[in-house]
Amino acid sequence: MKKQWRYSCLPVLVIGALLTASSAFAQSVDTARIEAAGQNDWLTYHGSYKSYHYSPLAQINASNINNLSVAWIHIPGRSTRGLQSMPLAADGVLYYTGSYSRTFALNGATGEVIWSYFPELDEALIARQTHSPYNRGVAIGEGKVYVGTMDGRLIALDMKTGKVMWDTKLLDSQKLTVGFTGAPLYAKGTVVIGAQGGEWPGRGPIFGVDAATGKKKWEFLTVAGTEDAMKTWGNDSWRTGGGGGWMPGTYDSENNTVLWGTANPAPLYDWSGADYKTQGARPGDNLYTTSVIALDIDTGKLKTYHQELPHDAWDFDSAVGEFVMLDRDGQKYIVHPNKSGYIFVYDRNLGVKNVWRITQNSNFVKDIDPKTGELIGRRDFSAGKVSEPLCPHISGGVSWNSGSYNPKTGLYYKLGQEWCMTLEVQKTTPIVAPQAQLNIGADFKIAPPPGGEIYGHLDARDPITGAKKWEVRFPEPPLGSVLSTGGNLVFVPDSRGTVHAYDADSGAELWSHGDGTGHQGGIISYAANGKQYIAVVAGFGGMASDDYAPTFGGVYKSMPRDDGALVVYSLK
């Protein structure tokens, strides 16, 4: 009897839950809907397949922003290395992740938890990892939420209940030590996710997985993934590996392709000297590392690519996932920032159309030819002390976080970072089997730019020509993503923990608010029950932000690196 009673009770609860949530699950999310990018939602990491990180919502604007205040917050717990994810929003429900791939579905208006999912992970493995245990977000589509894990799995959860629909092991993380930190991309029945790589022996795979079943459809190796590419790794140096594609790229429906950015080869620094094609740790161009690649979404076959930095000897990779898709004067463009601070402008076949630079301090090359993308005056080090500091610093001229393109102003809002490093390159023995993580190849230390101080800046630029309209400076480089809105606003969550809002035309600061700890993750806008919200993750820690306390002191000395919150703003 007792048992029966429990069972009969269940359907009632379920119906109740469905009723409250019914408005929230009005439609399913599919490729066409992500492509259309309805103004109330944020359906994929980069906002839409166009990667604008822009919300057309205009309820919050210059005239009322003084009334913007905290609507609700959510604490995910166990935020080791802070919070780094990009929330998504669909039909008034917000989905986001914290460290250890903790996944939440929250009522977008109230913050009430609809469901949560904490995967059981291989904690001993995670203790061995360097770039871990943060997670940078989920993908949604076909009624499921997709999340990657540090122990090499891709998991699909029912969007309504959080129930596991499938759980696919893609990577032998025990052996490779790397896993997934980046958000997946959903498009056309396929979930695409790229492995970490860069500093590890491994071939940096990117996977296409069937969204319905969780079955692997294809795998593309960013290290020597084709016969041609194999020839660009002299002395079998492909075994030292690297690559990977640890940030989500985007989907180009017209070409049926996935666009993805790849990470650097290992070791990061090479002692080859000028003869890098024949000498040093990994003689040759090292394809397809530090490249942008176009893969057929159905087969994973490489259609075209551009290697932004052939034989990357500085760890200025192409892993940034932004592919800003623009139409101007009948031409279609793709804008992709390289970690070095050079911004590449391509046509839709990844042919170089222009290259411009966002940083002031840069000397790893003299220039990059804006017509061909060719590196001019590259600095290839030999073993020993490097005389002139290398700029930018290993943390990059830009972060892996995203800028924002506002179609109303036609401007691209992007953060640049001004910092350098002293460096002593070491000739090391090849590491061809995973042992400890990291394969750097140098001793180094952060340093200010020649004749100046470290700083960061928000630029408003023409995305194609790079022409600058205005700039706002920050005493320490902000590491988070940027959001612009139809309300003519640009939001920047900074490293000290303040969210700033600027006038999108002039750069005048209109509003700011403290979130209590540094930012280094996503910011989005969405609507729930007809009301606009701004959601931002706060929580500091990781390979870039861990330098802030020793370098800048001040508020960073006491800033936790194991804490975080999702903070959501609305008008009072």
Add this chain to the structure above:
Amino acid sequence: MRLAWKITMLAMPTLAALVTISTLRAQQPAPPTQNEELDVGQLFATTCGWCHSDGGRAAGKGPQLMDTKRDDEFIRNRIKHGKEGAMPAFGVVFSDAQIDEIIKYIRALKPHQG
């Protein structure tokens, strides 16, 4: 044990190692002896140095290791087990003898000349 063997590769001259690479897969590693030499300077350049700057001489993401006041037991423990969210655990990578080598290197660290 296999992992410990791989570390010994680090200590070998580069050229020899390059030659070995191609045959590495085919060979079965010999079991390591307990007193294998580890090129700790090189280990800092590959692995520890992102966080312990300048070969361990300067503070970075991790503390300065030169002139550390920590005792051997503490250092051994930290290298083996790491610290969540701060430093990776190297317990499966290094043998006790190799950790002794690392401690010796840390104790001998001096500022760069000039």
